[in-house]
Amino acid sequence: MHDSEERYPPPLCHEGTREVVICRIEGWYGFEIPPEKKIMWVHAPAGYGKTAVAGTVSKKMESRTDLDFNPVGATFFFWRTSPERNSPARFIITLAYQFTISIPELAPHIEAAVKRNPMVLNKALEVQLTKLIVEPFKSLGELDDMPHRLVIIDGLDECINSDQQSRVEKQYAEDQERVQVRVLELIRTLHSHNLPLCFLILSRSEPWIKGHIESRSFQPITETLDLYQVGDHLEDVEKFVRDELARIAERLDAQPGDDEEWPGEDTVRDFLQRTGGHMLYAATVIRHIDDPYDDPRQRLQDILESRFNSSPHLAHSTPFSSLHELYRQILRSCPQANRPVMVGVLEEILMVRYYWSGSGFKAHSAINILDRLCGRAPGRGIKALRPLHALICLSGNDDRSSSDSPFFYHSSFAEFLEGQSQLLPDVTINVQKGVSRLLAGCLKALSAITMDGQVCEEHVQFSLDFWSLLWRRWDPIADADPSSHFKALLATDLTACFVQNVMDRGTRLYTGLRFCLSNLYRPNHNLIVRGEPFPVCITPLVEDLLSHLRSSVEACFRHVLDPECFTRHGTNFDMLFHGYMIRISVHRPVPAFDNLVQALRGLLEKRADLFKSLEESIKVEVEDLDYLADTKCAVMDTLKLVRQDAK
Template identity: 45%
Template sequence: MPNRLVIVDGIDECINSGHESLVKKKYAEDQEDVQIRVLDLIHRLQSHHLPLSFLIFSRPEEWIKRHLESGLFRDVVEPVDLYEVGDHINDVKRFVRAELSRIAESFGLERVDEEWPEEEALVRKSEGHMVYAATVIRHIDDEYSDPRQLLKDIIKNASAHRPDISHSTPLSSLHELYRQIMRSCPERNRSLMMEVLGDVIASGYLWFEDSTHIAALGLFDRLSRRPPGSGVKALRPLHAVLWAGKGNKSSYIDGLFIHSSFREFLESPHLSFEFAVDADRAEARLLSTMLDRMTSITTDTIGSKLEGDGVFALYNWCELWGWGKENFLKSKTTYSDPMNKVIALDLTACIIQTYCRIPDLYFDYSPLYPLFEAGKPSEFFVESMELDGCPDTLSIAQKVTSHTQSSLDTAFTFVLQATTPLALSKDAVKYLARDCASYLDEVTLQPGWREHKVVRALGTPGPNGIDLCREIIDVLYERLEDSEKATKYNLLKHIYKVMVREKNPILESEDNPFNRIFWIDKPESESDYERDS
């Protein structure tokens, strides 16, 4: 039986997508690592001698070439340069002829079958790159413009704007085409267009309730307080490089770029010049708009319905901040403003409302996971600060740390002792328990932790906090093998002792979480107290 052929197209465009995998990552995996991992997976399949042959297409990125030329692949891979074996110019010529005929017919132009005056020049400028020709075709296939004039402009202006740097890469003609397309956009809208492109790039790994690009762009409009529809309108002239506009209503925001080279172009100032998108600046701006949106969330609004931009802000601000600590939040000039915005928030209400909004089957991690992954959650915001000894810097650091600690204390105490049901989903309770258990690692480092309000709330949960309390105890027990085993051991014994004293009904229930902890009723020794103090 002959081998089955498996075609893997576009390895160089493979990225990790949190939306498609439905797995919440702390950060997006590095694109190069993901591509190498896919190649290694293919090699592993091949090593099992399955009746499979793989045909892998990719641009010749350096890390891909290097990996395929390594000893792991050398004996099983036969590299073929398609530009050496194919008749690319004629392939492009046939494609261009067919597409121009289609456009002429759809626009009702005369002499459909005759060559357009610029047809030969277009084929020549493509240099055999189909992506170049296809991008030009999409650009001129515009119902609001004359395709003949658009093609003339592309051909006429190509040489006039082509700098010396365009000769330095195999895709130089494509990059110049991108610049031409950007320049063809109305100048009065360019500032808005660049801002919206920044939103798209900054949100690449964030979570959306509705991730279709029209819904996402509308959400960005609300966050940025732009008129409704501004984002969609701003990107409409870029239909040649984005899956936006007519016929693309269902395209997703994280797959908006038709070809990955356009995103690379935007993020490379040496290629895009005045059209460069500063990703760090765009992420900082998006985070700022999220924090602004969260100012409307107060204790009085807990449990109430939120609009889409509010949900987006609650679900994503923490992850974006966690990412920013390694990038755009490292200098005093960039972190001062967002720090002050956090200090001004009703952070307690924001934390509680986040959990109240989590549906079942969300992700593997809480939206606030980056906050609790930190060694000390209360210091999450100041970990990347340059503590230069300046009084203003120290003041901000102290305020935001105190505010975070107080907010976490109040939030966890509130949900454990809530007097009215919070309608938390099963997943929300699970994430709450994990996050609270992580926070207790910090709490139990403090002297006199047994009197801490969250610890007291665990020992005396309200009727609406019993399920959460059980879940937290289970998590603490499961984490006994962690480095802080002794502290968790004493914390569990202390909670049990308080529940016995208070005759908590949890201990009489069938699903008493302490039933499986055989040592739980052993008394705490004085040495336990001394070690934890």
């Protein structure tokens, strides 16, 4: 029940928040006029206050004094970590007991059913439903004039076991999909008997729950409410944060010597930005800083200035430990047979999540690309992450992810994964393994690219854009066989890859080529040579690969600056300036400089009209180089040399 001792203090909405949501639920229920659809499903990701909404609705309805009946007929709050509440074993008998209180005329009929057959309390749930609820209601005769009562079922996704026996002790819940659908069917059966009952169901949008509610048997009788989309959760979180910080500040003002005004508006705004509209995160931070034995100001500052798990102070904070345990509970819901694949996909997502930031790319499509690159069967990654729908946006229509990634509802889960390599006894995250897998897949995809071919497949386009970023993040020392990547890159036609980068206007800012150009002619610090020692097995390959990279870049620009090629495909002078000319100009002794000048001269002799475009492009862009006087002079000298040669 919502007010049981086990849940004290009961989760409730902060005053003045979730008002639109609660109003929508009350409007659907209708009090004296039953709704057309007598089931409402309210769903949201983990941490968006579903239980608080359920508790607030229950408390608010029970406090009504303008009604001559209690509108709340019964409540049941599933809870994953409670042996008595993570299975449906007590579901029907709890509802029946509460009906004897909220609808007193039912009490003698329910009591008679138990006296007739005390073993009914141990019967199948479907039998209990008939004997303890349906038949007692029918015994009352005409039900049309009876006020309809609300039955609140919260946390359906936390019903994870089919019974109360040994299954409760398991490290993961293999029964959850089946048992949650069973509870839904019990509710649908109750609905089918036309009893004066309405049902408010709150849960995460797990795919099996969503699929069942959208089925033919449920959809016509169910109103669906997305908690995330109703009202303004950003405004709700802001009100909560400001009220709670004001409360803490008032306590600080009562302490001698605390004359500094806190929090400042900048601090509040930084905190709000950090929450991402996530009430659970905001509440966790408030509990963490509201410590009478420490300085709340310093605690909040530590959070705002550091990563989620970067300080031991945060790692041992009880509120953050609770948030971590929530994440572990959800991870445990993944069957052990699927965990290796789940871990692999998470490692890969942690590596690539920023690369799709702001691109509008959907997580479903992105994970399909990861499947292709890492050799998994199509759709395997999505299936492995299925139990994590509360934390990761996997729906093709879901664009509610945090701003830094198309994957995570809130960045705190990503930071949790990164900050704690061993999440469960058999679940360990190693992002470098994900980097190496993706890099191997990208290099394999690049091997199929030719000078004249077209890059159409999404996984090949991804490889073309991001292989060099993956190479930069890859740690050869941590890899069991680093030579395989060196050999694969040596065998790749990089010239063709770079040409495709420049020619294809759909590529993402020529990323693959742009990162290769960084420090290309510096001998001791570039994409291949990074200053740290290499494993012995790849040392002989380093110079060969660096030479291959440089010669491929030079061949690419000779190709794209060829007059015939340029006329056929065109190119981008901004890319030429940013990506190549600026770097080659500061390394004039290298032979490639003469090749660049000669190629530009040949192009401009055939296309004199282009010189003005080149000159204007450089003139605009070179203004940003005022802080690099030597570089600016080198670029302008190169332009003069090209002009002279072109004459």
